[in-house]
Amino acid sequence: MRTRILVVLAAVVTALLAGCGSTPAEQPKSLILATTTSTQDSGLLDELLPVFTRESGWQVKTVAVGSGQAIELGRRGEADVLLVHSPAAEEKFVAEGSAGPRRLVMHNDFVLIGPKADPAGIRGTSSAEAMKKIAGEQAVFVSRGDESGTHSKEKDLWSRAGVTPGGSWYQSTGQGMGETLRVASEKAGYTLSDRATYLTQRDTLQLEVLSEGDPGLLNVYHVIEMTKKAGDRVQTDGAKAFADWIVAAPAQRLIGEFGRATFGQPLFTPDAGKDETKLGL
Amino acid sequence: MDVLFGGLADAVRLLLSGDEDSWSIIALTLRVSLTATAIALLLGLPLGAAVAVARFPGRRILLAAANTGMGMPPVVVGLFVTVLLWRSGPLGGLGLLYTPTAMVIAQGAIATPIVVALVAAALQQVDPDFRVQMQALGATPVRALAALLGEARLPLLAGAMAAFGAVVSEVGAAQMVGGNLAGQTRVLTTAAVLATSRGQFSLAIAFGLILLLIAFGVNLSLTLIQQRQAVTR
Numbered sequence: 001m002r003t004r005i006l007v008v009l010a011a012v013v014t015a016l017l018a019g020c021g022s023t024p025a026e027q028p029k030s031l032i033l034a035t036t037t038s039t040q041d042s043g044l045l046d047e048l049l050p051v052f053t054r055e056s057g058w059q060v061k062t063v064a065v066g067s068g069q070a071i072e073l074g075r076r077g078e079a080d081v082l083l084v085h086s087p088a089a090e091e092k093f094v095a096e097g098s099a100g101p102r103r104l105v106m107h108n109d110f111v112l113i114g115p116k117a118d119p120a121g122i123r124g125t126s127s128a129e130a131m132k133k134i135a136g137e138q139a140v141f142v143s144r145g146d147e148s149g150t151h152s153k154e155k156d157l158w159s160r161a162g163v164t165p166g167g168s169w170y171q172s173t174g175q176g177m178g179e180t181l182r183v184a185s186e187k188a189g190y191t192l193s194d195r196a197t198y199l200t201q202r203d204t205l206q207l208e209v210l211s212e213g214d215p216g217l218l219n220v221y222h223v224i225e226m227t228k229k230a231g232d233r234v235q236t237d238g239a240k241a242f243a244d245w246i247v248a249a250p251a252q253r254l255i256g257e258f259g260r261a262t263f264g265q266p267l268f269t270p271d272a273g274k275d276e277t278k279l280g281l
Numbered sequence: 282m283d284v285l286f287g288g289l290a291d292a293v294r295l296l297l298s299g300d301e302d303s304w305s306i307i308a309l310t311l312r313v314s315l316t317a318t319a320i321a322l323l324l325g326l327p328l329g330a331a332v333a334v335a336r337f338p339g340r341r342i343l344l345a346a347a348n349t350g351m352g353m354p355p356v357v358v359g360l361f362v363t364v365l366l367w368r369s370g371p372l373g374g375l376g377l378l379y380t381p382t383a384m385v386i387a388q389g390a391i392a393t394p395i396v397v398a399l400v401a402a403a404l405q406q407v408d409p410d411f412r413v414q415m416q417a418l419g420a421t422p423v424r425a426l427a428a429l430l431g432e433a434r435l436p437l438l439a440g441a442m443a444a445f446g447a448v449v450s451e452v453g454a455a456q457m458v459g460g461n462l463a464g465q466t467r468v469l470t471t472a473a474v475l476a477t478s479r480g481q482f483s484l485a486i487a488f489g490l491i492l493l494l495i496a497f498g499v500n501l502s503l504t505l506i507q508q509r510q511a512v513t514r
Contacts, residue, residue: 032379041479046463061379061462078367078378178478201480233368233376 030059031238034071034079036149037176039221040064042196042267047258048251056241066176068147074099074224077231081239082224083246085194086149088156090222100225100239103247104276106255106268107220110153111198112211113181114139114190122190123210130211131161138169140189144180145172153219154192160216181205194219196267199259218279220271223247247272288486292494295487302464307491310468313381314449315499317388321396321444324389326437329400330426334412344401350394355387359454362387366458379460384468387454392444399443403436404429438507442500449496469495 039045040062049060063073067086071093073079083105084090094102112122112130120139122130134141135158143165144151158165171189173180177197184191185205198209223246225239245251252270259267271279295303331337332344364370366378366386377383407429415425430437452470459466461475469492476485 037478040475043479059465061460061465063379063460076367076369078369176478178480182480204480204482231368233373 029057029238030061031080031235031242032061032063032073032078033081033083033242034063034065034069034073035083036067036070036085037064037178038085038150038194038197039083041176041178042194042200042259044196044255044258044268048246048254051254052242052245052251056245058238058241060242064176066144066146066148066151068149068152074226075230077226077234080226080235081242082226083221084149084224085219085221086152087220087222089149089152090224094224098227098230100227100236101243102222102224103243104271104274105221105223105246106252106270106272107218107279108195108268109212110150110192110217110219111195111209112190112192112217113184113198113207114210115188115206116208117188118210120190125211126214127157127211127216128161131157131163134190135161135163135165138167140169140171140184140187141165142180142184142187142189142191143170143172144177144192145174146176148177149219150177150192150194153217157192157216181207196259199263199265199267220276220279221268284482285486287483288490291483291487292490296491303491305464306467306469306472306488307495309381309466310449310470310492311495313384313455313468314388314445316385317392317448318441318445320385320389321392321448322441325393325396325440325444326400326430328393329397329440330404330430332397333401333404334426334429344398347394347397347401351398353391353394354453355391355451355455356453356457358390359387359457362390362454362458378458379462379466381459381466383458384455384466387458388448388451391451391454392448395444395447396440399440400433400437403433403440406436407432435507438503442503445499445503446496449499450492 035045045062049062053059063070063079065073067084068089070079070082070084071086071089074082075093075096075098090102093099112127114120114122120133120137122133125133143154171183171187173183177193178201180191181193181198181201182205183189185207188206190210198207223243225236225243226234227236228234252272255268255270256266259265329347332340332347362383363378365372366375366383367373368378377386411432412425412429415428420428450470452474455461455468456471456474459468459471461467461471469488473485473488473492476482476488
């Protein structure tokens with residue numbers, strides 16, 4: 001009787017495995033896109049990727065992580081193409097030589113947000129002054145702490161304000177933007193967020209935009225194709241197909257429209273082909 | 282509180298409306314976790330039986346390893362499997378990362394130690410005289426083992442339930458090796474995490490409730506089998 005059960009089990013496993021195996025066979029062309037949590041949490045990729053797959057035949061496997069990890073995946077050849085927003089780290093990475101072309105895709109901006117009561121009094125101030133005030137008041141600040149593009153922008157703001165954050169008021173989640181916003185909301189703390197993720201989640205948060213609009217808060221996304229120098233299995237044709245597609249007019253139009261219906265304002269500004277220096281970086 | 286009720290309403294709506302995305306997530310969850318459990322049983326039954334009955338060097342170490350493995354963090358298993366399946370890793374040529382197969386491998390690795398440990402414990406519970414009797418009756422070792430497994434079938438089914446429960450509810454490995462790709466590797470746990478990070482709490486709770494329902498359904502079936510056998514025994 002035991003043998004019979006084992007035979008049945010073996011048959012079930014074979015059948016199920018065959019089922020699993022058939023999936024990749026149906027989709028021979030698939031590329032790996034390493035990108036940031038903001039493009040996934042805001043829902044932008046859900047809008048873009050099905051269109052890309054329909055038009056190009058490439059399935060896209062998205063790994064949504066912090067920009068630091070996305071770049072690391074690219075460096076190891078574990079991803080074919082990157083969509084990231086950490087310009088300083090990107091430039092260093094491209095200079096290493098394993099990456100191919102890097103092109104401007106879009107931007108939005110970072111906003112400093114916090115509780116309505118605004119204990120540190122940063123409403124309407126510049127980002128540098130806001131950071132100084134938060135540190136001066138030792139008001140709770142919730143950091144991503146995950147080497148993401150947002151995190152490196154935050155570190156950049158602290159150093160421009162001449163502050164080394166630390167102590168019990170400075171809390172690091174090590175998680176994505178959505179989670180970090182939630183923690184900040186629960187702790188009535190300040191945090192730095194990209195505008196897109198904040199807007200898509202505003203209804204569930206007790207947080208308001210308190211400081212915005214200065215040029216230091218620009219959030220710029222680039223697409224980077226990887227090359228065989230990063231790894232033998234990098235699919236350069238897929239990388240090129242995706243990068244060419246996302247900077248072309250139809251995708252740029254989709255990006256410009258995304259969020260307009262729901263939030264009354266677009267979440268990203270398409271920038272392909274623009275001169276980077278004119279963005280105010 | 283309204284989030285909880287919203288979640289309940291969402292769960293009912295997703296199930297009744299035949300929402301294609303949700304049903305494919307449910308189907309994949311079942312397929313991956315049941316396959317992983319079945320593999321764990323195939324590997325774990327003989328291994329656990331060997332640990333319980335046979336005497337060989339390293340037996341206690343193997344048992345201790347299995348007992349440790351019962352509490353193995355899925356994230357750690359996921360990390361190991363990810364590194365193995367990386368393009369630059371030893372199994373990179375198979376292109377398995379971010380596929381359901383990769384999830385089955387990781388969940389199988391999580392479930393196997395559970396089966397080994399519980400099978401070993403179950404068989405060691407059986408009265409030692411039972412085996413002596415079997416040998417005295419002239420049973421071959423294989424027949425004796427089969428009878429032994431039959432004797433311990435109730436705790437064995439409990440082992441299957443524990444293994445399934447562990448893998449269907451884990452999120453760390455599924456996220457890491459599967460990547461939570463929409464329509465390809467998104468299962469109920471990773472879908473719930475994503476919905477949470479998007480601030481869609483009702484949807485997240487709906488996925489959670491459906492997960493509970495599935496776990497209950499599978500365990501109910503196994504319990505019914507188990508208890509029927511308990512009565513007929």
